[in-house]
Amino acid sequence: MLRQLITIMMITKLRYGNTNTYFIRSDKSGMLIDTDYAGTLPSFFKAIKENNIRISDIEYVIATHYHPDHCGLIGELIKHGVKLILADVQRESVHFSDRIFNRDDLPYEPIDETKAVVISCDESREFLDCIGIAGEIIHTPSHSDDSISLILDSGECFIGDTEPPEYLEGYESNPKLEKDWNGIMKFHPKKICFSHINERNI
Numbered sequence: 001m002l003r004q005l006i007t008i009m010m011i012t013k014l015r016y017g018n019t020n021t022y023f024i025r026s027d028k029s030g031m032l033i034d035t036d037y038a039g040t041l042p043s044f045f046k047a048i049k050e051n052n053i054r055i056s057d058i059e060y061v062i063a064t065h066y067h068p069d070h071c072g073l074i075g076e077l078i079k080h081g082v083k084l085i086l087a088d089v090q091r092e093s094v095h096f097s098d099r100i101f102n103r104d105d106l107p108y109e110p111i112d113e114t115k116a117v118v119i120s121c122d123e124s125r126e127f128l129d130c131i132g133i134a135g136e137i138i139h140t141p142s143h144s145d146d147s148i149s150l151i152l153d154s155g156e157c158f159i160g161d162t163e164p165p166e167y168l169e170g171y172e173s174n175p176k177l178e179k180d181w182n183g184i185m186k187f188h189p190k191k192i193c194f195s196h197i198n199e200r201n202i
Contacts, residue, residue, distance in 0.1 A: 011156060012051050016043035019069045019195050022158060023053055026132030031060040032082070033150060033158050034195065038072035038101045038108035060085050060117075060131065064160025064195065065147040068097040075109030086116035087124070089139050093146035121148070138183055142176035149180075155190025164194070 010025035017036030024031045030053075035044065048055065055077075062085040063071045078084060086094070094113045101108035119127050124137035135152035143161045150158045165181045168174060192200045 012053065013193075013199075014044075014047045014051065016040055016047040017069070020193065022193060023048075023051070023058065024133060024152075025053075025057065028130075028132030029059045030057045031062060031085070031131065031133065032058050032077070033062055034064055034070045034160065035061065035073035035077065037069050038097075038104075038106040041073055041076055041107075044073055055080050055082070058082050062086075062137075062148075062150070063090070064149065064158065065144045066090060066093040066096045067144065067161070068100045070160065070195065071097060071111070072101065072106075072108065075111045078112060078115055079109060084111065084113070084116040085127075086113060086118045087137060087139070087146075087148050088118055088120045089141075090146040090148065091118065093144070096146075136187070140180040140183065142174070142180045149184060151184065151187045151189055155188075156193060157184060157187070157189035157191065158193045159184065160195050164192075164197075164200075 012023040014021045014023060017040045019034060019036045021035055022033040059082065061074055061077050061082050063074060074084060094111050098110055121137050121139050128135050133152070135150060137148050137150050140147050140149045140159065140162050142163065147160055147162065149160065149162065162180055163177055168178055189202055192202060
C-alpha cells in the first residue's frame with residue numbers, strides 16, 4: 001500500500017511539445033515515459049527544471065512505441081546516463097524514426113540499443129518492482145506492432161497512441177483495438193493517460 005501511495009503522489013506530467021510525457025518517481029528510482037520529437041531537448045530541460053526534476057533523478061526511460069514524437073530524445077538521454085528500458089517486442093522498431101529525423105535534418109542522437117535493459121512483458125512486473133514501481137507492461141499493438149502500455153497497480157494506465165475505447169463503435173471491426181482494451185481493462189485501471197489528449201478517469 002505504501003508503494004502505491006508513493007507512486008500516485010510522484011507522477012508528473014510534462015508537456016514541452018506535442019506529446020504528453022510522464023515522470024514516475026518511486027522511493028527507489030525515477031522513470032520517464034516517452035519523450036517528444038528530436039530537437040526539443042532545451043524545452044525538455046526547461047520543463048523538468050520547472051517541475052523540480054533533475055536529469056540525475058531520471059534513471060530510466062521507456063517509450064510506448066518508436067514513432068518520432070515518442071522517442072526523439074532517447075539517444076540524448078542515454079548520453080546523459082539515463083538507461084533505456086526496451087520491451088523485447090520493440091527491438092525491431094528502435095530505429096524506425098531515424099530516417100524521418102535525418103530527412104528533416106533535426107539534431108538527433110541515434111539510440112544505442114546495446115545499452116538498453118531488454119525485458120519481456122512477462123518479466124516486467126518483477127523488473128518494475130525492483131525499481132519501486134508496482135505495475136506491469138503489456139503489449140498493445142493496435143496502433144503499431146511495437147506499442148506497449150504501462151499499467152500501475154495504483155490505477156494509472158499509460159497507453160501512448162492507443163485509440164480510446166469509444167472508437168470501437170465507429171469501426172465495423174477492429175479486433176486488434178478490441179483485444180488491446182480487453183487486456184487493459186483486466187487490470188481495472190482508474191485513469192487513462194493518453195499521449196495527445198487529456199487524462200481520463202474510468
